[in-house]
Each structure stands twice: as structure tokens, then as C-alpha cells.
Amino acid sequence: MSIIESLYLNIRAEQRNTYDAIVVGSGISGGWAAKELTEKGLKVLLLDRGWNLEHGKGYETAFKFPWDFKYRGRITDEQRRTHPFLSRDYPYQESNHKYWFNDMDAPYTEVKRFDWYRPNIVGGRSIMWGRQSYRLSPMDFEANAKDGIAVDWPVRYEEIAPWYDYVERFAGISGQNEGLEQLPDGQFLPPMQMNCVEKTVAARIKQNFKGRIMTIGRVANLTQPHNGRGSCQYRNLCHRGCAYGAYFSTQAATLPAAMKTGNLTLRPLSVVSEVIYDPQTGKAKGVRVIDAETKEVIEYFAKIIFLNASAIWTAHLLLNSTSNRFPNGLGNDSGQVGHNLMDHHFRIGATGESDDHRDDYYMGRRANGIYIPRFRNIGNDKREYLRGFGYQGGASRQGWQRGVAEMGFGADFKDALSEPGKWTMGITGFGECLPYYENKVTLNREKLDKWGLPTVTIDCEFKENEKLMRKDMMNDAAEMLEAAGLKNVKTYDAGSFPGMGIHEMGTARMGRDPKTSVLNKYNQMWAVPNVFITDGSFMTSAACQNPSLTYMAFTARACDYAVSEMKKGNL
Amino acid sequence: MMNRRDAIQRVAIMMGGVLTVPSLAMALENYQASGTSAFNAEQMRLVAEIADTIIPRTKTPGAKDAKVQQFISDVVSDCYSESDRKMFMDGLNGLQENCRRRFGKGFETLTPAQRIEALKGLEEQAIASRNNSASHQANLWFDTEKMNPQFWFMIKELTLVGYFTSEAGATQALRYQHVPGKYEGCIPYKKGDKAWAT
Numbered sequence: 001m002s003i004i005e006s007l008y009l010n011i012r013a014e015q016r017n018t019y020d021a022i023v024v025g026s027g028i029s030g031g032w033a034a035k036e037l038t039e040k041g042l043k044v045l046l047l048d049r050g051w052n053l054e055h056g057k058g059y060e061t062a063f064k065f066p067w068d069f070k071y072r073g074r075i076t077d078e079q080r081r082t083h084p085f086l087s088r089d090y091p092y093q094e095s096n097h098k099y100w101f102n103d104m105d106a107p108y109t110e111v112k113r114f115d116w117y118r119p120n121i122v123g124g125r126s127i128m129w130g131r132q133s134y135r136l137s138p139m140d141f142e143a144n145a146k147d148g149i150a151v152d153w154p155v156r157y158e159e160i161a162p163w164y165d166y167v168e169r170f171a172g173i174s175g176q177n178e179g180l181e182q183l184p185d186g187q188f189l190p191p192m193q194m195n196c197v198e199k200t201v202a203a204r205i206k207q208n209f210k211g212r213i214m215t216i217g218r219v220a221n222l223t224q225p226h227n228g229r230g231s232c233q234y235r236n237l238c239h240r241g242c243a244y245g246a247y248f249s250t251q252a253a254t255l256p257a258a259m260k261t262g263n264l265t266l267r268p269l270s271v272v273s274e275v276i277y278d279p280q281t282g283k284a285k286g287v288r289v290i291d292a293e294t295k296e297v298i299e300y301f302a303k304i305i306f307l308n309a310s311a312i313w314t315a316h317l318l319l320n321s322t323s324n325r326f327p328n329g330l331g332n333d334s335g336q337v338g339h340n341l342m343d344h345h346f347r348i349g350a351t352g353e354s355d356d357h358r359d360d361y362y363m364g365r366r367a368n369g370i371y372i373p374r375f376r377n378i379g380n381d382k383r384e385y386l387r388g389f390g391y392q393g394g395a396s397r398q399g400w401q402r403g404v405a406e407m408g409f410g411a412d413f414k415d416a417l418s419e420p421g422k423w424t425m426g427i428t429g430f431g432e433c434l435p436y437y438e439n440k441v442t443l444n445r446e447k448l449d450k451w452g453l454p455t456v457t458i459d460c461e462f463k464e465n466e467k468l469m470r471k472d473m474m475n476d477a478a479e480m481l482e483a484a485g486l487k488n489v490k491t492y493d494a495g496s497f498p499g500m501g502i503h504e505m506g507t508a509r510m511g512r513d514p515k516t517s518v519l520n521k522y523n524q525m526w527a528v529p530n531v532f533i534t535d536g537s538f539m540t541s542a543a544c545q546n547p548s549l550t551y552m553a554f555t556a557r558a559c560d561y562a563v564s565e566m567k568k569g570n571l
Numbered sequence: 572m573m574n575r576r577d578a579i580q581r582v583a584i585m586m587g588g589v590l591t592v593p594s595l596a597m598a599l600e601n602y603q604a605s606g607t608s609a610f611n612a613e614q615m616r617l618v619a620e621i622a623d624t625i626i627p628r629t630k631t632p633g634a635k636d637a638k639v640q641q642f643i644s645d646v647v648s649d650c651y652s653e654s655d656r657k658m659f660m661d662g663l664n665g666l667q668e669n670c671r672r673r674f675g676k677g678f679e680t681l682t683p684a685q686r687i688e689a690l691k692g693l694e695e696q697a698i699a700s701r702n703n704s705a706s707h708q709a710n711l712w713f714d715t716e717k718m719n720p721q722f723w724f725m726i727k728e729l730t731l732v733g734y735f736t737s738e739a740g741a742t743q744a745l746r747y748q749h750v751p752g753k754y755e756g757c758i759p760y761k762k763g764d765k766a767w768a769t
Contacts (some may be wrong), residue, residue: 034751065749066747066769077652133733193757196757362758363753365769400735405724410624410687414631415635417735417744418766
């Protein structure tokens with residue numbers, strides 16, 4: 001082959017692998033990026049390291065009966081061996097074990113315990129997420145500036161509010177507007193119902209505490225058919241995948257929308273090892289992919305690149321994308337990439353029992369609970385720590401499970417367990433974690449993963465501010481349940497390690513100054529203007545609300561900005 | 572003076588629906604699971620009889636009807652750690668020894684009343700050891716020198732989980748709705764109505 005012929009073939013191959021945009025990661029934010037960019041007419045390549053879980057027919061366990069599971073939900077000793085990190089907590093179960101990443105394929109190093117729940121499917125954790133969907137408030141975007149913590153958010157609530165409207169309307173969030181400054185209202189589908197005890201407790205909290213309310217959870221489950229998707233069937237088996245499309249997931253919502261445009265190419269089993277930097281243009285020209293199965297290395301090219309691999313994988317990708325211009329990782333002039341890792345701390349609160357409502361019960365399995373929005377450090381309330389927390393929880397009548405700890409066995413015992421037990425209610429606090437520079441993700445080049453890439457070292461802990469906050473999270477919970485008339489109120493602290501909240505964020509924060517942040521206010525890399533990061537990495541602070549809705553809103557806004565910049569010839 | 576909030580009892584409780592027995596740091600011996608099941612045929616029959624004493628057939632099917640022994644065998648063989656499995660097997664042996672000593676025969680050949688007496692003896696030990704009351708433990712007839720009395724909570728938990736999540740247990744002892752289709756937060760309950768299976 002002549003040099004000219006070989007060059008020609010290379011150019012043809014490059015053309016074949018060229019798109020307008022590449023999106024790395026197909027979870028909640030990546031799915032949104034694919035939808036928005038394709039709907040704006042861009043040819044998009046969507047990459048995910050996981051296998052292609054197909055909507056509906058891919059959800060093999062969705063309609064199984066409890067007795068169809070050999071271990072009734074438990075994982076095996078062998079699975080604990082292959083999933084040493086995942087198996088430490090509940091999300092990894094017999095009914096969805098295929099959705100999770102094999103820890104042994106890319107083990108990570110914990111300087112301190114960090115629970116990292118990695119999916120291994122197209123759709124990422126949008127399939128297994130908890131679906132609680134809350135807006136950040138004006139107070140949250142102002143918090144860092146007011147407290148002199150880390151850097152100021154470059155965005156205020158007013159700028160993002162229309163994008164919350166936009167993503168809520170498409171995703172379908174059910175909930176109740178409450179008119180609260182600290183938890184803005186939204187574009188909600190009808191709320192789910194509270195049960196009798198929850199209604200009583202909500203009324204008594206309102207009577208007894210100024211500035212505190214209990215509302216039904218705002219959840220990305222449809223309470224009526226919405227945009228061609230079916231409404232919730234109240235099976236509460238969401239984490240297996242929903243054939244009704246009744247909760248927001250990539251598969252149910254954003255992927256079909258992106259596919260409909262004819263502009264989307266989806267490539268599963270694609271481990272993105274590097275973003276390729278072009279020193280001529282000062283921009284990224286594409287990404288290098290390792291096929292997860294064949295280990296073939298392929299390069300793809302595009303005008304713009306969205307990184308949505310989740311906060312730790314995205315940091316890994318940036319840190320592994322080194323060049324003469326960026327010896328410390330792509331776009332890492334500030335040295336902030338991988339730092340400021342945050343999660344929510346939780347697993348602390350109170351439980352109580354109710355003697356009321358013995359003649360009341362409920363029907364259906366509500367895939368949702370109640371929410372008590374933040375009330376600490378608001379207005380005149382001043383605590384010895386910064387920021388605050390909200391509560392999630394719910395009431396129910398005890399089931400047969402109570403029998404394990406109770407004394408007894410035999411015929412009468414069995415018959416008693418066939419009836420519902422006492423009403424109990426529990427609430428658990430979800431607290432804000434401050435951004436600490438020293439909470440960080442770094443590369444471990446000594447230990448390589450299955451694909452020959454450096455593994456991740458995580459050094460992260462909750463500190464004094466979180467510990468002080470946890471005292472209130474525990475005591476306030478007990479105080480409210482007592483005031484609500486519950487009996488036998490007990491507090492608990494089940495311990496909370498970073499990562500357990502599965503809200504990892506902050507590893508490529510946005511800010512107002514390229515010297516101290518990685519992204520500008522449009523999620524655009526200061527130093528590499530055609531790279532956008534809209535997964536949890538961009539979060540400048542954590543607030544205490546579940547963050548996914550915020551990722552959706554910032555993703556939609558960043559896509560709008562990126563395409564308008566492209567049209568202006570700026571990218 | 573103690574304020575109202577300080578007066579609230581503060582104790583750690585376990586989260587989640589089903590309690591699991593903490594695995595004790597027991598010395599690992601060279602225990603080997605026999606083939607695919609940790610149980611031989613005799614142990615399988617024994618486990619079935621224990622489970623059926625915990626959840627007997629009444630107006631609704633019992634543990635044996637629901638083949639709970641198979642579930643227990645699967646979990647003990649495949650899900651338990653080596654040390655938990657040893658604790659379980661030692662517990663089975665210990666129960667048999669106690670039955671032979673007190674009644675002159677193994678659990679599976681006892682009368683229904685004797686079976687109840689045997690499991691009550693074990694339960695009292697389990698609760699005394701959970702509450703850490705050594706003096707009380709010493710006064711009980713059931714001898715747990717060669718076993719951990721927490722075995723009781725292991726087999727009881729496995730029996731309840733296995734039974735109430737079985738087809739017989741979920742649909743006959745309880746009410747099971749595969750696709751509820753709606754959620755109603757407040758509906759009337761009258762004594763005798765069965766609990767939801769899940």
C-alpha cells in the first residue's frame with residue numbers, strides 16, 4: 001500500500017468515527033445530554049462501559065415473584081468475594097446483581113472507607129436510583145459565598161429555575177408544592193398519598209414547630225401517564241427496571257427521545273480511557289475507547305465532548321488524559337480535578353411507634369416516602385455547624401419480619417404474624433457535606449485494572465462540621481416524633497461512610513475563576529472549551545437535597561449553551 | 572435539669588426489615604461443605620422438622636409444605652460465610668445432643684410437645700445470651716457449651732424468611748398482590764385481615 005493510500009484509509013476511518021458530539025456515560029445526566037444534543041440536530045455518539053440493558057425485555061427479574069429467587073434476595077458468599085466493596089451494603093441484591101460492576105475488574109484503594117457503587121449497564125444508576133427529586137434553593141447557591149467556604153457557585157437559583165421547570169416537565173416528578181424558600185416548588189404531577197399515621201404526624205409537626213413541615217416525597221415516579229410512559233403500579237420494585245416506564249430512567253425517558261431523532265449512535269461496552277487533546281486547536285478532538293470485551297482500542301472524534309461518567313470515573317478520565325499542555329490531567333490548570341469530593345451523610349435519625357390508627361391500613365407498595373425539608377441555619381436559627389439537613393422516612397405497619405427478634409414460635413406465633421403489627425415510623429436525616437480540598441480521588445498507576453488503566457485511590461472522610469450536624473440530625477428527629485405523639489421513640493446512628501449516599505460529586509467543580517475551578521458557569525472547561533462536564537463532578541457544594549434533578553437541569557442548560565456556541569462558530 | 576430532649580432514650584437500633592445474626596469471630600476449622608448442599612439427608616430432615624415446629628401447618632400451610640428446608644439449605648450452603656455456616660452446623664449438632672440427653676432420642680423423633688420443649692430451651696438460652704445474663708444462662712437446662720445459642724436466631728430467621736416469602740406463605744398465610752396498580756394511604760382494617768406479604 002502506498003503512503004497516499006494508507007493516509008486515505010486513515011482519513012476514511014477517521015471520518016467514519018467522527019460525530020458532532022460524544023457523550024461519555026449514559027446515566028441520568030448522560031442520557032439527558034444525548035437527548036438534548038440529538039434533538040438540536042447533532043449527530044451524537046453515546047458511550048457507556050456497561051452492557052446494553054434494553055428497556056422492558058432486558059429487565060429479566062422485573063416480574064418475578066418473591067419465591068422465584070433462590071436466595072430470596074440475598075447475595076452469595078461467592079458474590080461477596082467478587083464484589084468486596086458493593087456487597088457491604090444493600091443496593092447489590094440477588095434481583096439486580098447483573099446491573100452492577102464487578103469490583104475485581106477495577107478494584108479501588110481506600111485510604112479511608114469509601115463505598116463506591118458502580119453500575120455496569122447502559123443507563124447507569126438511572127435504573128437503580130432512589131428517584132427522590134428536589135431542587136436546590138437560592139440559599140444553597142449562595143452558601144459558599146456567604147460562609148467563605150471553597151469557592152462561590154457561578155450560578156444563582158434564578159438562572160437555573162427555568163431549567164428545573166424544563167427537566168421536571170419531561171421527566172415527570174410527582175410531589176406537592178409547599179411554597180418554601182428553602183425547597184422551591186416545581187412542575188409536579190399529582191402527589192402520592194400519605195398514609196394515616198404520616199398524615200397525623202405531619203399535622204402535629206406543623207402544630208408544634210414553626211418553620212418545619214412534612215411533605216410527601218417528590219419522586220420521579222409517574223402518578224399519571226406522562227409523555228407516552230405508563231403510571232406507577234405501586235410494586236416498589238423499581239431497582240429491577242420498570243417495563244411500564246413509570247419512573248425516570250435513561251431507558252424509559254431520555255434514550256427513546258434521543259433515538260427518535262435518528263441522530264444517536266449508542267456504543268455499549270466502551271471503556272473511555274482518555275480524552276484526546278489537540279494542541280493545534282487547543283481543544284479536545286475526541287476520545288480513546290477500549291472495547292470492554294475485545295480490548296480493541298478505537299478512537300472517536302467530535303466537535304464537542306460531554307463527560308457524564310459520574311464524579312469519580314470522570315475525575316479518573318481527566319487525570320488519565322495527560323499531554324504536554326496538561327501534564328496533570330485534562331483541563332486541570334487549577335489542580336482541583338479529583339478534589340472536593342462530597343457525598344451526603346445519613347443513616348441517623350429516630351423511630352417510634354403509634355398506638356393510633358389500629359383500624360387503618362393501606363394498599364399498594366408506595367415507591368416513595370415522606371420528606372421534611374431543611375429547617376436548621378435558616379433565618380434566625382444559628383447552629384454551631386454550617387448548613388443543614390432534611391429527613392426522609394415513612395410509616396408502615398409491621399410485617400412478619402417483626403417475628404425474628406420477638407420471642408416465640410409455633411401455631412399462635414405464626415397466626416399472629418399473619419396479621420399486621422403495630423404502626424411504626426422512622427425518619428433518617430440527609431446532611432450536607434462541605435467541600436474539602438483534601439477529600440480526593442487520585443490515580444494509582446501501580447495497580448492497573450482489567451483494561452490496563454490506572455485504578456483509583458479514594459481519600460475521603462466526613463469531618464467536624466458533619467459530626468456536629470449529626471447530633472441535631474439525631475435529636476431533632478426524636479424531638480419531632482415525640483411531639484407528634486409517637487411512643488417508644490428511639491434514636492439511632494447506623495454510621496455513615498462517604499459514598500454510601502451514592503451522591504458522589506464535586507471532583508471538577510464550577511466556579512468564577514479558572515485559577516480555582518475546573519468549569520465555568522455553563523459546565524464548560526475553562527481550559528478546553530469544547531469539553532463539558534455535567535455529571536455530579538460540577539457541584540460546587542452539595543446542599544442536602546438529593547442531587548440528580550440538579551444534574552438534569554444543568555445538563556439541559558449546558559447543552560443549550562454548547563449548541564448555541566457551536567452555531568456562533570465559537571467551538 | 573434534664574430537658575425534654577435529653578430525656579429521650581438514646582439507643583442504637585438496627586436498620587432494615589430483617590435482622591441478621593452477627594457473625595461471631597469463631598475460630599475457623601477445616602469444615603468442608605459436602606457437595607452442593609451443606610446438609611446431608613439426615614440434616615435436611617432435621618432442619619425441616621425444626622422449621623415446621625417454628626411455623627407449623629394450621630389453617631394455612633406450614634414450613635415443610637412450603638419446602639423451607641430447601642431454602643435454608645441453599646442459604647446456609649451458598650450465602651453464609653464459612654464461620655456462620657460452622658456456627659449453624661454446630662447449632663444443629665448441639666440441638667441433637669441436648670435432645671438425646673434430655674429425651675433419649677433425636678429431635679426428629681420427639682413428640683410435638685417435646686419438640687416445643689426443646690426449642691423453648693434453646694430460645695431461653697439464646698435470649699439470655701443476647702441479653703448477656705450469664706447467671707440466668709447457667710440455670711437453664713439446655714446446654715450450649717459446644718454451640719453458640721445465637722443459632723436459634725439464625726434458624727428462626729431463615730424459617731420466617733423462607734416461609735413468608737414462599738408461594739404458600741405469601742399467598743395463603745399473608746395477602747400477596749403482584750401488581751397493586753394503585754396506592755391508597757388509608758383504608759379500613761379489621762382484626763383478622765391478613766397482612767400484605769410485601
